[in-house]
Amino acid sequence: MNKKKTIVIGLVCLWMFLIFNFSSQPAEQTNQLSLKITQKIIDMNLLVLPDKVDPDVYLLLANRWIRKAAHFFLFMILGFLISQVLNVWVKNRFYTSIVSLIISAVYAVSDEYHQMLVPGRNAAWKDVFIDTTGAVLGILLSLLIIQVFKKRKLELSGHYGGSHGNIRHKQ
Known part of the structure; x- marks a missing residue:
């Protein structure tokens, strides 16, 4: 196994x-x-306290929002990393995206199940949805980055459009 594959698999496991x-x-x-x-x-001052709102109530509401954002962010990174791992081996972007989504969603379900076993924690389908939505964004970002690098590589090699390629531009 080459170094790049080892690194990306290690990052997924670590995450x-x-x-x-x-x-x-x-x-x-x-x-x-x-x-x-x-x-x-x-x-x-990244979150501004609205007028006529009890600061303690605002803290609790903001805390709930930030906790959900953390779910989204953690799984966005996970979806991104899984997509990157699969793209090292398989060049079919559709296939890697679907498999990345399935792995991320299954991990989200298993994460919620795991939380049921922790004192004071519970599972929520809403969190699975938030996690999976985050993973979708991560997968899309992964695809975008791959496409940008692929396009840039083609431009540098002179095989992509522009004034150096075979595509003619309208005058």
């Missing part, structure tokens, strides 16, 4: 472990961590 580790935290521990992060975001 899955990170997700598993976050899901292993008891509800109180994960809630305290996300409340601290939310408070820091509010303190940095």
Whole structure:
């Protein structure tokens, strides 16, 4: 196995472990961590407190939103990484996208099941949907990056359109 394949597989495994580790935290521990992060975001004025809203209520609402955004982000990265791994071996982008989506969605379901086994945590189909939607965006970003690099490589080699290629432009 070459170095690139080893690195991308290692990154996927590391990211899955990170997700598993976050899901292993008891509800109180994960809630305290996300409340601290939310408070820091509010303190940095990245989220503005609307007028006539109780700051404590706002903190709880913002915290819920940030927790869901974290689900989305973690699985966006996972979808991206899985897509990159599969694209090392298989050049059919449609196939790699579908398989990446299936793997990500199955991992999202298993993550929610795992959370049912952790004190104070529960599973939610809504989170599976958020996770899978994040994975879809990650897969799309992966495809976009592959396409940009492929186009750039063709441009540098002189085999892609423009004034150096075979495509004529209208005057």
